[in-house]
Amino acid sequence: MSPELKSKPKSLLAPGHRGCAGCCDAMAAKFTLMAAGEDCIVINPTGCLEVMTTPYPESAWEVPWIHSLFENTAAVASGIEAALKAKGTIGKTKIIAIGGDGSTLDIGIRSISGAFERGHDFTYVCIDNEAYMNTGVQRSGATPFDASTTTSPAGKVSFGNQRPKKNMPAIIAAHGSPYIATTSIAYPKDMIRKVKIANETVGPTYIHAHAPCTTGWGFDTSKTVEIGKLAVETALWPMFEMEDGEITKVRKIKNPKPVEDYLKMQRRFKHLFSMEGGEEEIKKIQAIADKNVVDFGL
Amino acid sequence: MTATHDVDMEKMVVVEGSYSVAHAVKVCRPNVISAYPITPQTHIVEDLSQFMADGEIPGCEYLNVESEFSAISALVGASAAGARTYSATTSQGLELMHEVLFNVSGMRLPVVMTVVNRAVSAPINIWNDHQDSISQRDTGWIQLYAEDTQEAADMTAQAFKIAEDKDVLMPAMVCMDGFILSHVYEPVVLLEQDLVDQYLPTFDPEFVLDPKNPMSFGAFADPSTYTEFRYLQEKAMGVALRKIEDAANEFNEIFGRYYGGLIEEYNTEDAEIIIMAMGSIIGTLKDVIDAHSSKGEKIGLVKVRSFRPFPKFEIKKALKDAKMVVVLDKNISIGLNEGALFTETKACLYNTHIDVPVAGYMIGHGGRDIPVSTIEKIIDEAKAAMKTGIDIESQFTDLREELL
Ligand SMILES: Cc1ncc(C[n+]2csc(CCOP(=O)(O)OP(=O)(O)O)c2C)c(N)n1
Numbered sequence A: 001m002s003p004e005l006k007s008k009p010k011s012l013l014a015p016g017h018r019g020c021a022g023c024c025d026a027m028a029a030k031f032t033l034m035a036a037g038e039d040c041i042v043i044n045p046t047g048c049l050e051v052m053t054t055p056y057p058e059s060a061w062e063v064p065w066i067h068s069l070f071e072n073t074a075a076v077a078s079g080i081e082a083a084l085k086a087k088g089t090i091g092k093t094k095i096i097a098i099g100g101d102g103s104t105l106d107i108g109i110r111s112i113s114g115a116f117e118r119g120h121d122f123t124y125v126c127i128d129n130e131a132y133m134n135t136g137v138q139r140s141g142a143t144p145f146d147a148s149t150t151t152s153p154a155g156k157v158s159f160g161n162q163r164p165k166k167n168m169p170a171i172i173a174a175h176g177s178p179y180i181a182t183t184s185i186a187y188p189k190d191m192i193r194k195v196k197i198a199n200e201t202v203g204p205t206y207i208h209a210h211a212p213c214t215t216g217w218g219f220d221t222s223k224t225v226e227i228g229k230l231a232v233e234t235a236l237w238p239m240f241e242m243e244d245g246e247i248t249k250v251r252k253i254k255n256p257k258p259v260e261d262y263l264k265m266q267r268r269f270k271h272l273f274s275m276e277g278g279e280e281e282i283k284k285i286q287a288i289a290d291k292n293v294v295d296f297g298l
Numbered sequence B: 001m002t003a004t005h006d007v008d009m010e011k012m013v014v015v016e017g018s019y020s021v022a023h024a025v026k027v028c029r030p031n032v033i034s035a036y037p038i039t040p041q042t043h044i045v046e047d048l049s050q051f052m053a054d055g056e057i058p059g060c061e062y063l064n065v066e067s068e069f070s071a072i073s074a075l076v077g078a079s080a081a082g083a084r085t086y087s088a089t090t091s092q093g094l095e096l097m098h099e100v101l102f103n104v105s106g107m108r109l110p111v112v113m114t115v116v117n118r119a120v121s122a123p124i125n126i127w128n129d130h131q132d133s134i135s136q137r138d139t140g141w142i143q144l145y146a147e148d149t150q151e152a153a154d155m156t157a158q159a160f161k162i163a164e165d166k167d168v169l170m171p172a173m174v175c176m177d178g179f180i181l182s183h184v185y186e187p188v189v190l191l192e193q194d195l196v197d198q199y200l201p202t203f204d205p206e207f208v209l210d211p212k213n214p215m216s217f218g219a220f221a222d223p224s225t226y227t228e229f230r231y232l233q234e235k236a237m238g239v240a241l242r243k244i245e246d247a248a249n250e251f252n253e254i255f256g257r258y259y260g261g262l263i264e265e266y267n268t269e270d271a272e273i274i275i276m277a278m279g280s281i282i283g284t285l286k287d288v289i290d291a292h293s294s295k296g297e298k299i300g301l302v303k304v305r306s307f308r309p310f311p312k313f314e315i316k317k318a319l320k321d322a323k324m325v326v327v328l329d330k331n332i333s334i335g336l337n338e339g340a341l342f343t344e345t346k347a348c349l350y351n352t353h354i355d356v357p358v359a360g361y362m363i364g365h366g367g368r369d370i371p372v373s374t375i376e377k378i379i380d381e382a383k384a385a386m387k388t389g390i391d392i393e394s395q396f397t398d399l400r401e402e403l404l
């Protein structure tokens, strides 16, 4: 083994899981564990990551891991934190929830709100692949404007999903979280660094990781990272850090690329390039990116 | 064996039912309590909160969660991390927990929860019946029903012992009637800490979430393995039948109080008519039966303490020589026109040599008062049915025809 490889953090997500080739959820989990190390407990709601990593009696997890339901991950995490506190072993062991966008922004938001308001010492990582992938690519509150999903399909009178992404980091910020960061699985170093800070920060912290899904978005399995980078380079996915509600760091982009570069590579936006009026729609998406540039000073 | 109470008058204090239960929880030394307030469970969680504020439950964390859904979900995590866990709820709160209840049991987490029985909405109603817990019958929780406040407190310690037993590892509900028990002030013996420490071993589960020995909890089971998980839950409930009896006997040895194990039989020997019921109505029934016995009438009572696991063997044994059985239920399966205890009692007599008529009465819905006169009327009908056969198999009781 080369010295360079040796120095890499050990992967605690074993290979052989059932994720698609080029799976974003697997990458997100791997990077999270690289940041956390062995001394952690992972809570994982129902979703692609859970299903693909734990077909009984197998498990890809080399750290303690628990799955309860789709919508209660943050509550389960708070119970674990309370148990460690009661036993006097809180502090060292990191408690990390890793949930999909559906379980985070939609069905699990009540338990997340409760756990953040109560101030448990844990980190919540949202893997945002922008739809319910596990059940076949249905829309979620994180599905972007005009994306075609199986429950927001493009059709003769529709350009797909009619609503913009829900602003989850802002919702978490409103709960007074001490550390919030957006990141992307296309930038492993960035993600690992941010998860580490989140883990080391006392209190409830939040990482929102953009995660392109080859199957759900419709692109070649070799392009996960490329697509993830384009989302950042077009300013559709701003990467920032927040401390105590204030944005403290932003990843600057020199010359934002046109959003077409990102959209045209994905099946979920294909209709925008063939339907009448598609051009106008692409302009609306460009406006979202332009606003991000201004709002976040990208 | 019938109930016996070595009552030590010196030790008795007059407290609210909720307080005696909260106190019992405290001396059981829980590590994580997680609950959400709802009438008539509120006094239990308020009393526990006060104990916490006064530093009276060392080594315990209390979670003021944002919903019952999270209350019970937090205990999934806490129990898997090796904590002794407790919650309390009722009615709407219990129904909101429904999905998680299956999960707790399927993951074999011995959470103990008081269910302060209340009717369910709509129409919204805060008073007592058993529809809430009966609706959770198939979630894989042990369900015990208490007759009075002392039993509710004592049953709490018993529930921890049964649920946490290594051969059981199933969650348990201690059901007590809302208001009738939760809000009544009665003389009770508060469970003594030293005796509870003697009775209840510390919770030391074999499988926990521990970075030193990583394990996966809650994996996904396909058709090739799912059935066996269900089978093992059923098997554990089978073991619980015996452990419920053991827990009651050991409790008697240490505390000198006994209420029956799976069931309690009252005057059932040579009884011609046997009444069956659960919960606080038992007190009234015993009084009525005493009055009839003094007139030489042979009426007995089977109090069902454990509804899950269902004590088929004990019930068959108790009913086998009766001439008429009457089952009272504070719940209904709408569309079947029967209460659960009635349906299940009938079912367990089928395929046996016991041939006794069984009549069902649904009673006390939404806290409707159950006067002695109603019970007398039911007994009169049972006497008639003994001679002429059952007229109506199952029916509502005390319907106000003028409202229909
Ligand atoms: C209460 C409940 N409703 C619906 C489902 C079905 N379900 C399971 S996973 C899932 C979608 C998961 O989406 P997400 O959280 O975004 O994770 P992903 O699979 O996309 O990584 C859905 C809808 C469920 N398991 N439980």
Ligand code: SF4
Pocket (backbone or CB within 6 Å): A018, A019, A020, A021, A022, A023, A024, A025, A026, A048, A049, A052, A129, A133, A134, A213, A214, A215, A216
């Ligand atoms: S559908 Fe997407 S998230 Fe799910 S396993 Fe495949 S690549 Fe991963």
Ligand SMILES: [Mg+2]
Pocket (backbone or CB within 6 Å): A100, A101, A102, A127, A128, A129, A130, A131, A132, A133
């Ligand atoms: Mg998703």
